[in-house]
Amino acid sequence: MSTLALSGHRPIERAVANISGTGIGLRSPHVREVLDTLPEVPWFEVLMDNHTAAGGRIAHELLTIREHYPLTLHCVGLSLGGIDPLDQQYLRTLKHMQERYEPAWVSDHLCFSSLDGTHYHDLLPLPYTDEAVQHIAARISQVQEYLGQRLLIENVSSYMTYRHSRLSEAEFVAAVCEEADCLLLLDINNVYVNEFNHGLSGIDYLDTLPLQRVAEIHLGGYEDKGSFLLDAHNNAVSEPVWQLYRQCMQRIPNTPTLIEWDNEIPDFAVLQTEAANAQHIADEQTSYTSGI
Numbered sequence: 001m002s003t004l005a006l007s008g009h010r011p012i013e014r015a016v017a018n019i020s021g022t023g024i025g026l027r028s029p030h031v032r033e034v035l036d037t038l039p040e041v042p043w044f045e046v047l048m049d050n051h052t053a054a055g056g057r058i059a060h061e062l063l064t065i066r067e068h069y070p071l072t073l074h075c076v077g078l079s080l081g082g083i084d085p086l087d088q089q090y091l092r093t094l095k096h097m098q099e100r101y102e103p104a105w106v107s108d109h110l111c112f113s114s115l116d117g118t119h120y121h122d123l124l125p126l127p128y129t130d131e132a133v134q135h136i137a138a139r140i141s142q143v144q145e146y147l148g149q150r151l152l153i154e155n156v157s158s159y160m161t162y163r164h165s166r167l168s169e170a171e172f173v174a175a176v177c178e179e180a181d182c183l184l185l186l187d188i189n190n191v192y193v194n195e196f197n198h199g200l201s202g203i204d205y206l207d208t209l210p211l212q213r214v215a216e217i218h219l220g221g222y223e224d225k226g227s228f229l230l231d232a233h234n235n236a237v238s239e240p241v242w243q244l245y246r247q248c249m250q251r252i253p254n255t256p257t258l259i260e261w262d263n264e265i266p267d268f269a270v271l272q273t274e275a276a277n278a279q280h281i282a283d284e285q286t287s288y289t290s291g292i
């Protein structure tokens with residue numbers, strides 16, 4: 001176990017989100033427009049790794065945005081499933097940003113992304129075994145204690161499976177959430193990509209998860225490579241993903257949802273249209289469940 005400088009083992013409070021509705025992933029091409037126009041967006045998600053060295057103007061812009069909007073902080077670099085010691089410099093930066101921006105949630109992925117000190121630009125899947133559950137849950141617990149806040153852990157898309165796996169992916173996600181007592185960031189696009197790539201059932205996947213732990217949903221676009229789907233975040237949300245989202249919102253209405261688009265980033269108005277589509281589906285399901 002690495003030696004995190006824990007600040008007195010503060011109890012981990014179950015965070016109460018101050019976000020609701022459909023937010024948008026804040027990307028640098030849109031920052032100026034957001035500052036100038038203060039669009040009607042309920043919250044933004046900030047990529048922690050884009051701001052690790054941020055000082056000066058960028059930090060000032062982000063603080064100004066924080067004055068107007070709730071934020072969540074999304075990470076790709078904790079490598080929670082890795083076997084290298086947790087990166088203490090990364091954690092210190094994360095804690096600094098947590099204190100500065102007071103995000104409703106801090107999230108990272110159910111994967112590993114570094115080995116022997118080398119950071120990969122991929123979110124690599126783990127074998128779905130009890131040993132891996134214990135391993136990643138212990139590291140999630142360490143980070144949660146350090147931050148004094150529950151993490152949201154996101155399911156990842158993948159292009160390979162391990163013959164060592166003994167659990168289904170959804171059983172693995174569920175077991176980690178229970179063992180670490182963390183929350184779940186459910187990426188519906190990732191579920192659908194894996195449904196296509198590995199022949200899963202998206203509905204069975206949803207019904208295996210501890211849905212009461214889902215605090216946020218991600219929606220993004222994949223790229224169709226013919227024989228497989230690539231989680232490229234360079235497209236609009238596809239129709240099958242909207243359908244799965246509708247199924248999900250029937251089960252957990254009113255769950256905060258985020259539109260993420262990271263490559264070939266379009267005009268901000270395109271993201272607002274995607275967010276409006278998601279909100280329309282969410283509202284439909286809320287009306288349905290409340291009998292309005």
Ligand SMILES: [Fe+2]
Pocket residue numbers: 154187218219220260
């Ligand atoms: Fe995601």
